[in-house]
Amino acid sequence: MNPFKPNRPPAAALTARAEIPTPVVANGVATLRLYDVIDAWGGDWGVSAGEFNAAIDALPDGITEIRLLINSPGGEVWDGLAILNALRSHPARTVAVVEGIAASAASFVAAGCDEMVMSRNSEVYIHNAIGYASGDAEVMRAAAEDLERLDRNIASIYAEKSGKSIEYWLAEMPKDRFMTAEEALESGLADRIEGADAAPVARARFDMSMFARPRGDRSPQATLPELPSSTEPGDPNRKDDLVAYEDLTAGLRERLGVTETALTDEQLLAALDESLAERAEPDEAAAPAAEATPAAAPVADGSVVVEAGAFAELQRQAALGATAHATQQTQRREGIVQNAINEGRIAPASREHFLALLGKDEAGTVAALASFPKGTIPVAEIGHSESEAVTDNQRLAAKAGWGTTKKEA
Structure with a gap:
């Protein structure tokens, strides 16, 4: 059931461009949409933190869960952080549901919620922060330092969610990684995939070694150590x-x-x-002589x-x-x-x-x-053996059965 379809107010009544009605609440659950670019200007430019957070402020008391539906290409880092912190500060439990894609700033908004759910076939996209600057070398150096600080800040959100280190995510972000729902779950960013049935424990096992071949892991840490x-x-x-x-x-x-x-x-x-x-072992001393059936010992759960x-x-x-x-x-x-x-x-x-x-x-x-560099320790004899100095004529003579010639000093 689409909570946004019935009794939808006119466009002027919307509190944010992200198609957020005023408000959609059912059984203590408020459903909001983030379906646009995250942009500080707001209005025609996208959803600003001010617009989005005004919708959160308008939620009635007693809300126990905020369900945030996301299909966003992301946008400005600071407005994304402001949206995330408004969700964090609300007393309700926050659940981000990625319906299409949570890219860029939208990815860390989703990862910062109490629970991140991937819809089937949805995706997540992460990358380094991008900025623009104009000026001399000092301005450019300062801009580079700002971007590196932002990268570490964003990576800390992914790290807190996934349990992996900040350095792990700093190594992944420059790859401009698109992750499927399954990859987001495997990386630890997502908590579950909505609509995917839980697979039963496999009982039958097969020897598939004949089909084995190197597959080339996409992640440098994907190899299981044990x-x-x-x-x-x-x-x-x-x-x-x-x-x-x-x-x-x-x-x-x-x-x-x-x-x-x-x-x-x-x-x-x-x-x-x-x-x-x-x-429990049977107690022979306590067993009656008659053929009465002994009581079964209790079995712990x-x-x-x-x-x-x-x-x-x-x-x-x-x-x-x-x-x-x-x-x-x-x-x-x-x-x-x-x-x-x-x-x-x-x-x-x-x-x-x-x-x-x-x-x-x-x-x-x-x-x-x-x-350690390769070839530091010699693995073969240095120099040439006598057999390596054999001339082509000597090889032909030996092949013809004419015997060999001693090499003179």
């Missing part, structure tokens, strides 16, 4: 082991009744230990009771899975160090040192190895 990746140096990608390991963890989750798929190995093993500890042999098998499989996972980690880190040695970044004698560093801080050590 899983083998075809983009890592060396040869760490052992898909047969990985598929077997995933089958094992899926089986453990199914038997324990755990639906959360993001659990770490330690959390999954802890759930198994807890379930084993809570399993969230626990699953299974036959003792099945639990022993689960423990055995969990131990095997942990061992396989540790082996994968060791082999993958050895591949990283060996690749650095092959490229001449580090000496072979440093192998154990860098393996120990990878165990303590993998991301930092990988970054350090990548910063």
Whole structure:
């Protein structure tokens, strides 16, 4: 149902160009639209902070939620910040719903709300601040500093929403990134996609290794650190082991009744230990001699009771899975160090040192190895062997079976 269609006042009664009636309220929820450029002039130029915030001020008491529908190309940073802070200061919960695109200033207005919802097929666009200046070198330097300050200010809004660092977003903004609804959700800017059904936990798993190929992540931080990746140096990608390991963890989750798929190995093993500890053993001394059926021991919520042999098998499989996972980690880190040695970044004698560093801080050590120049450490014999000095005539003679000629000093 379109809340803006019934009983719409004439154009003169609108409090902002963003098609905001006076006001649209239902069951304590006020619905507003931001469907235009954000511009300090307002009027024919777009929606100003003054116009938009006047509509917010006109909302009646008792509003518990402001639902802001957005389809805007953005505009001026300071007016966008003023709109965002007016929404922040209102006691109602704010929900931004991106219906078309939340671009530029509209993107941080949406990200600054209590909840950011992407409609299906909607998009977000982020970029560095843009400005214009005219003057001497000092004026230009000051303008550049102003833009850098604004970039950091905007990045802080994205960082607060997503949980990622300001530096992460400062690296993403110069890319002029368009993000789909799914990418906005994955990046942490969006909280959910409206209209997208929640996918059930996958039960069946398939070995898709025959189709594997490097895909080239769009984001430099998109690689998961704990899983083998075809983009890592060396040869760490052992898909047969990985598929077997995933089958094992899926089986453990199914038997324990755990639906959360993001659990770490330690959390999954802890759930198994807890379930084993809570399993009540029969008390033979208290059992009556008659053939009466003993009362079943109470089972705590969230626990699953299974036959003792099945639990022993689960423990055995969990131990095997942990061992396989540790082996994968060791082999993958050895591949990283060996690749650095092959490229001449580090000496072979440093192998154990860098393996120990990878165990303590993998991301930092990988970054350090990548910063070392290639070819610093020779990886082949310097000079030429005697075989490399063989002339073309000698090669032809050897091929013809005429024997070889000793090289004289």
